[in-house]
Amino acid sequence: MFYHPFKKTVKSKAGKTTKRWYYWWKDPITGIQHQKLIPNVSNQSEAYVYVSKLPDPTNTQRRITVNEIAAKMFLPDSEHVQRLNQLGKKLSSRTLDNYRGFIKEITKQFGDCFIEDLTIPMVNGYLMNLTDKSGSWKNSFLEALNHIYKEAPWHCKYPVIKPDYPRFARNSKKADIFTSDELVRFFDGTNWVDGLREYLLFLVMASCGLRLGEARGLRVKQFIVESHALVIDGFCERNGNRTNYNKKGSDEDQKLRVTLVPDDTMNLVQKYIDSHYLTENEFIFQRDDGRPLRQEYLESVFHRVIERAGIEIANRKLCPHSFRFTYVTRMRRNLDAETVQKMVGHSSVEMTEYYTRAAIPEMVEGLNPARQAVNMLFKEA
Incomplete structure (x- = not known):
């Protein structure tokens, strides 16, 4: 059973103490525990009847993969780009192509992963093993991944918390100056x-x-x-x-x-x-x-x-x-x-x-x- 009825003592605005029935459950995606009041019940039997009729939370909150979120990101006529435009973030065709290239790199490696399952060791560990890529390239990879997290609310019915992925040191040499x-x-x-x-x-x-x-x-x-x-x-x-x-x-x-x-x-x-x-x-x-x-x-x-x-x-x-x-x-x-x-x-x-x-x-x-x-x-x- 996903939902668990329980009785607890509450105090009304008038200061009167009474007992009410509630139920608690743990979100199968985030692991966060929630509780809600069970209305219009007076005993345990009625409380169990109520929760037995609630929908299965695993069906209402289907987990979403990185591929599902990123499939049409940064495509010129996509809803994603239209939203960016309306938010005042108009990107050139060259920038769209650059981002799209990194989206392909991300989905090739992590596309089948559920977005909430990505961790710092997974992502940064993968990037650290790419010895042929510069720090700037790896940071651009992380920036594109950040956009996937921003896009997630348009596809998920549950909140997705982004890990604080560490940035890489830029190992490209800055331009020197003239004497x-x-x-x-x-x-x-x-x-x-x-x-x-x-x-x-x-x-x-x-x-x-x-x-x-x-x-x-x-x-x-x-x-x-x-x-x-x-x-x-x-x-x-x-x-x-x-x-x-x-x-x-x-x-x-x-x-x-x-x-x-x-x-x-x-x-x-x-x-x-x-x-x-x-x-x-x-x-x-x-x-x-x-x-x-x-x-x-x-x-x-x-x-x-x-x-x-x-x-x-x-x-x-x-x-x-x-x-x-x-x-x-x-x-x-x-x-x-x-x-x-x-x-x-x-x-x-x-x-x-x-x-x-x-x-x-x-x-x-x-x-x-x-x-x-x-x-x-x-x-x-």
């Missing part, structure tokens, strides 16, 4: 047989702390020439599609930011725009067909210039993102952390979540104290 001498050599015109277009794109990255995708996606109208400022409102994905929001943003929450442009860089950009007769909606650094430069092409240009400039790369990770690390490091010499975070768009500053185009003039004005530091960016400390 002052290396910046001079990198932007020495004699090393640039690839042309002014590529030279200027990397100069803007170094001068404004941009990500490569943000630089590829730059359009004329993003520059506020009179203020020597730049509005970063999107980036190019690897396939060339430009978003209307910044990293970790969405159509509803763009995470727009503004940064200042050094005078010398702004003058070069303005001359380039004028000489190429670019209109405000055009990409500044474009191919002959008007589309943005390819990421793979720019990465190859970067490494060719590094080699021509004789910049030492042994035991170092120098890549286009090194300009962003270098920018943050140098700006921190003269500015407080919060100002730098506003300019580079780190999401740890809460106010960056609420920037809108209407506030751009105020945003520029708020950065004016940083103008001197921006123009000293390439000066020796």
